Amino acid sequence: MPFSVEVKNLRKLFGKYEAVAGISFNINEGEVFGLLGPNGAGKTTTIRMITTLLPPTSGEIKIEGINVIKNGGYIRNLIGYVPQALSADSTLTGYENLLFVAKLLRLPKKAREERINHILDILNLSEAANRIVKEYSGGMVRKLEIGQALIHRPKLLILDEPTVGLDPVARRNVWEVLEALRKETGLTILITTHYMEEAEALCDRVAIMNKGRIAALGTPEELKAMTGNKEATLEDVFTFFTGNRLESGGSFNEMRQVRRRIQRFD
Numbered sequence: 001m002p003f004s005v006e007v008k009n010l011r012k013l014f015g016k017y018e019a020v021a022g023i024s025f026n027i028n029e030g031e032v033f034g035l036l037g038p039n040g041a042g043k044t045t046t047i048r049m050i051t052t053l054l055p056p057t058s059g060e061i062k063i064e065g066i067n068v069i070k071n072g073g074y075i076r077n078l079i080g081y082v083p084q085a086l087s088a089d090s091t092l093t094g095y096e097n098l099l100f101v102a103k104l105l106r107l108p109k110k111a112r113e114e115r116i117n118h119i120l121d122i123l124n125l126s127e128a129a130n131r132i133v134k135e136y137s138g139g140m141v142r143k144l145e146i147g148q149a150l151i152h153r154p155k156l157l158i159l160d161e162p163t164v165g166l167d168p169v170a171r172r173n174v175w176e177v178l179e180a181l182r183k184e185t186g187l188t189i190l191i192t193t194h195y196m197e198e199a200e201a202l203c204d205r206v207a208i209m210n211k212g213r214i215a216a217l218g219t220p221e222e223l224k225a226m227t228g229n230k231e232a233t234l235e236d237v238f239t240f241f242t243g244n245r246l247e248s249g250g251s252f253n254e255m256r257q258v259r260r261r262i263q264r265f266d
């Protein structure tokens with residue numbers, strides 16, 4: 001059976017507030033699937049439910065045909081998760097960070113070195129492996145965090161706003177790594193973003209999320225065609241389906257994230 005993620009009528013209430021309002025979508029094997037929407041659209045809440053970190057109020061999630069809610073331990077083995085918040089230790093080297101995760105996951109000693117070196121190679125971090133992470137650029141830290149999520153060879157990699165707070169060069173660098181990963185490993189990838197450019201560069205299919213709902217779903221090309229304007233950008237697509245403009249930056253949330261990042265590496 002090919003790998004798949006099936007989300008059906010998924011809903012999450014925080015008190016009376018409906019953060020995710022009954023969404024459904026499938027992700028196919030080897031696909032890069034994007035949840036695109038502004039801050040507060042419900043993207044993080046959705047992936048927290050998929051990663052088993054948050055119980056849904058109602059609805060169903062199946063990965064490889066297995067119920068995520070009832071089989072959390074098994075499902076967590078299939079998933080690599082790169083959260084928005086920093087997860088690398090700035091006082092260790094890149095290699096040590098990966099080794100730490102490998103030990104936590106009880107990877108056999110023999111496999112550790114080979115796995116870590118392979119990951120460093122794919123991420124283009126081999127030369128920096130023995131440097132302390134405090135000296136890494138934002139893009140290098142992000143790549144290292146992607147590496148940490150890959151140590152146990154997951155089938156599904158989930159990234160929450162992976163390039164928020166990065167400059168355009170670093171952002172492209174992270175995209176290249178994700179492309180290389182997917183080519184080399186056939187990994188299925190779920191990514192949340194509020195950058196149009198990112199969704200267009202990376203995603204095979206995109207679900208446009210707004211106020212807890214999926215406003216439209218399709219390939220970037222299909223979504224553009226639905227607007228009846230061949231020249232439409234994804235930004236136009238977002239406006240077409242939601243009636244709102246997609247803020248691309250400068251929100252309080254983004255500022256807070258960037259600040260947190262800067263403080264951590266001072």
Ligand SMILES: Nc1ncnc2c1ncn2[C@@H]1O[C@H](COP(=O)(O)OP(=O)(O)OP(=O)(O)O)[C@@H](O)[C@H]1O
Binds near residue numbers: 014019044161
């Ligand atoms: N634990 C919580 N308790 C109450 N409300 C919450 C909680 N987590 C999220 N929310 C609210 O649910 C809504 C959706 O949040 P969510 O983080 O999923 O959005 P998002 O699309 O991922 O945006 P962001 O990029 O800011 O993370 C927001 O209005 C948020 O304030």
